[in-house]
Amino acid sequence: MGKTIAEKILSNHAGRSLSAGDIAICKVDFCFSQDGTSGMVIDSFRGLGTKRIHKGIKFCMVIDHSSPSPNIGVSKIHKKMRGFAADANCQIFDIGCGVCHQIVPEAGFAMPGGLILGADSHTCTYGALNAFASGVGSTDVAITLTAGRNWFRVPETVKVIFKGRIPKGVFAKDIILALAGKVGANGCTYKAIEFTGPVIKRLSIDGRFTIANMAVEMGAKCGLMEFDAKTAAWFKRIGKRKVRGVSADKNAKYAKVIEFDVSKLSPKIAKPHTVDNVCDIGRVEGLKIDEAFLGTCTNGRLEDLAIAARILKGRHIARSVKFIVAPASKSIYLEASRKGIIRTFVEAGAVVVVPGCGPCVGTHNGVPANGEVVISTANRNFKGRMGNPDAFIYLGSPATVAASALKGKVADPRRYLR
Amino acid sequence: MTPKKGNARRIGIDDNVNTDYIISGRYKFQIEDHKELAKHIFEDVSPNFYGKVKSGDFLVAGENFGCGSSREQAPVALMSAGISAVVAKSFARIFYRNSFNIGLCLLECDTDGIKDGNRLEIDLKKGYIKNLSRGKTIPIRPMPAVMSKLLADGGVIKHFKKHKGFKIK
Numbered sequence: 001m002g003k004t005i006a007e008k009i010l011s012n013h014a015g016r017s018l019s020a021g022d023i024a025i026c027k028v029d030f031c032f033s034q035d036g037t038s039g040m041v042i043d044s045f046r047g048l049g050t051k052r053i054h055k056g057i058k059f060c061m062v063i064d065h066s067s068p069s070p071n072i073g074v075s076k077i078h079k080k081m082r083g084f085a086a087d088a089n090c091q092i093f094d095i096g097c098g099v100c101h102q103i104v105p106e107a108g109f110a111m112p113g114g115l116i117l118g119a120d121s122h123t124c125t126y127g128a129l130n131a132f133a134s135g136v137g138s139t140d141v142a143i144t145l146t147a148g149r150n151w152f153r154v155p156e157t158v159k160v161i162f163k164g165r166i167p168k169g170v171f172a173k174d175i176i177l178a179l180a181g182k183v184g185a186n187g188c189t190y191k192a193i194e195f196t197g198p199v200i201k202r203l204s205i206d207g208r209f210t211i212a213n214m215a216v217e218m219g220a221k222c223g224l225m226e227f228d229a230k231t232a233a234w235f236k237r238i239g240k241r242k243v244r245g246v247s248a249d250k251n252a253k254y255a256k257v258i259e260f261d262v263s264k265l266s267p268k269i270a271k272p273h274t275v276d277n278v279c280d281i282g283r284v285e286g287l288k289i290d291e292a293f294l295g296t297c298t299n300g301r302l303e304d305l306a307i308a309a310r311i312l313k314g315r316h317i318a319r320s321v322k323f324i325v326a327p328a329s330k331s332i333y334l335e336a337s338r339k340g341i342i343r344t345f346v347e348a349g350a351v352v353v354v355p356g357c358g359p360c361v362g363t364h365n366g367v368p369a370n371g372e373v374v375i376s377t378a379n380r381n382f383k384g385r386m387g388n389p390d391a392f393i394y395l396g397s398p399a400t401v402a403a404s405a406l407k408g409k410v411a412d413p414r415r416y417l418r
Numbered sequence: 419m420t421p422k423k424g425n426a427r428r429i430g431i432d433d434n435v436n437t438d439y440i441i442s443g444r445y446k447f448q449i450e451d452h453k454e455l456a457k458h459i460f461e462d463v464s465p466n467f468y469g470k471v472k473s474g475d476f477l478v479a480g481e482n483f484g485c486g487s488s489r490e491q492a493p494v495a496l497m498s499a500g501i502s503a504v505v506a507k508s509f510a511r512i513f514y515r516n517s518f519n520i521g522l523c524l525l526e527c528d529t530d531g532i533k534d535g536n537r538l539e540i541d542l543k544k545g546y547i548k549n550l551s552r553g554k555t556i557p558i559r560p561m562p563a564v565m566s567k568l569l570a571d572g573g574v575i576k577h578f579k580k581h582k583g584f585k586i587k
Contacts, residue, residue: 023564025584036447040490047575066447073448121488121512137490137516143574151564151584185434186482190511219485219510274434361443380486382438389442389462 002249004157005224006192009132009246013115020156020253027149029114030058034100036065036361037119037138039077042084044142053088054148058109060091062100067356069095070364098329098355101125101213101297106329108238112227112245117144122297122379124215127223128208129231130245132192134222155192155221156255157248162199164263169414171307172207173299173377173397175199176214177268179260181278189219191255194248199262200225205234206303213298214379217275267413270395273383281400284410289394290372292323292405293386294350296360299377299398300328302335308402309341311416312348318408323350324359324366350405362387375404421541423550424474424502428534429464435479436486437513439463446491455491456498473500476540478532480506484513493517503540505529505547518565521573526559 001019003011011018013026033041038061053059061081069075078095085092093103101122104110110126110133117123121135136150144150162175180187193215200208208225215223225231227245235243267281294300294308305327317323325345327333333355336342345352358365360378367387368374374386374393381393396404399413406416429435445458460467477496483506484492493516496504503523517524525540527547532538536551540558547556561569564586571577578584 023586025586036443036489039450040494044575048578065443071448073450077448077450119488119490121486123488135488135512137488137512137519139490139519139574140515143519143578146578147583151586153562153564185485186508186510189482189508216486216512219482221511361447363443363447380436380438382436382486384442384444384462385438387444 001253002251004192004252004254005130005194005246005248006132006155006157006222009113009115010152010154012113018154020154022154023151024154025149025151026115028057028117028144029111030109030116031118031141031144032060032062032100032104032109033119033138033141034061034065035063035067035074035077035081038081040138041119041141042080044139045145048142048146050146053090053145056148057145059145060093060109061085062093062097062103063095064099064356065361066358066363067095067354096330096354098327098332099297099300099357102301102328102332105129106238106331108240112231112243117141117150121216122213124220124222125209125213125297127215128205128212128225130225130227132222132224135216155190157192157194158188159194159196159254159257161197161257161259162195162262163197163259164199164261166199166202166262167265169267169399169412169417170262170265171397171399172203172210174265174268175262176211177270177278177395178265180214180217180270180276181268183218183258185217185274185276186219188215191220193220193223195223195225201228204303205230206301209301210298217379267397267400269400269410270381272381272392272394275380275395281396281410281412284394285412287410288373289321289375289404289409291366291368291374292321292401293359293366293374293376293378294324294398294401295326295328296357296378297328298379300326300332302332304377304398305332305336305341306339308398309344311399311402311413312406313344315348315406317349317405320408321405322366323405325350325352326359326365327355329355359386361385375401375410377401421539422502423537423539424476425472426478426532426534426536426538427471427475428478429460429467431463432480434482434485437484437489437492438486440484440492441489441495446489452494452498455495459495459499468499471499471501474502475500476538477501477504478506478529479504480529481508483509485510488512490516490520493520493522497522505532518568519574521569523569527556531556
């Protein structure tokens, strides 16, 4: 019987042939944790009595969720991380470097065919680069750092084939929101997803990251894509040559195959307070907004900033709106700056904040007031997510967020894209 | 394992209870003291929930409990608040793994007939939950062998130290 990508990668890391349902101990290539999860990684690591990080594994920590620190409690955790990094001689990406899910790929830690565990649920993002990458808790990272391996149950795979042509004004975010709306928040629980089809092939790596990033919003363990010429070119740009991926066998067995034609899609919105509460933008167009947020591990990459800037260029946002932009990493910030994108944002009335996760997780940099409505490019709209349980978060694409910031209301980006 | 008795606690939301609801990012990023974290469980969706929990209570919910963020603070805060087991129709996978890793018992069964305040008796050995208040017996979905082992050892850290590695087969 043929194997799925997930079965192949886990087999390669277990040193024996595995199929869905098997339980195995696998060598892990790379682990990381961020400032919301590192404190407990350090405690568990010390609780295990581990002296040093297993030499077979790469590890880094990223300060991104509250960066720079907004209060004393966070400062204490950051200090603890810096101390551990010095003691354990591991790499730390400190304030200003950006969101872990952009930094990890940029640094070349997310390799095709690799096995990655991250103490952050959106670790599944690197599936876009053909890595089996899964979010875990802090203790699982600590165990992996100690043993260089961890135990896995090989997941069944759901194959999603995106077909058709992407309509104007519709982006990777709309496609993945549409899928989340269709399958639901637990539609792929414990499954691996393979995202395939002509639409994925046509998407840039930035767009593919957006899709893989949200696999966990359907409950999936990882969201994998095939390695192709675009993936190879992306790795070449970060200085990695001769990189090869892992493909699924033609006769691989899938738990389910979903065919999804995107040709007639409209821009999508996920309404409060769940990610699968998805509708066409027409259903909420005109709803007054108080805040717009562009950024996050879903949509803070160069392509996302560029499309928003294209809509904002030469215009000014509505007076009633606070528009916050957080580039996903320092290198994206610099590149956007070089291209004049940052200038466009500032001239349009946006506030550009430090690369990081702050607004999305409600730690700082734009906590909404009671009753306020936010339109955001993030991946979650849970009650309280942005720091106030009495606010309302709507999720959309970068183009939708930019158009809405201009209008002061939820707006259809197709009206602004010429 | 001897049967455990306790009261059912429901939070008012049935399905897709996410880890942000269990413990908000506002707290998890700045509080490291588990007892202190516990005081804020479900604060955004069920204010004063912590005040209602008594040590040994069972938290009861519907489908996909614990979805969303990977924060281990979620099961840690529940356990520190005195919750002795979470009973739901199904669990999200990161939360599921995290809970057994720290030694918090999760059980899957049909929870429709369990109301807030019902007196329950959980018998892991026989594989059922008795709703003593309503005189009903509910079968528990068998727990995967790996999870039983981790639970019996008191979590993955104790398991790993005891066996000097994984002993899951």
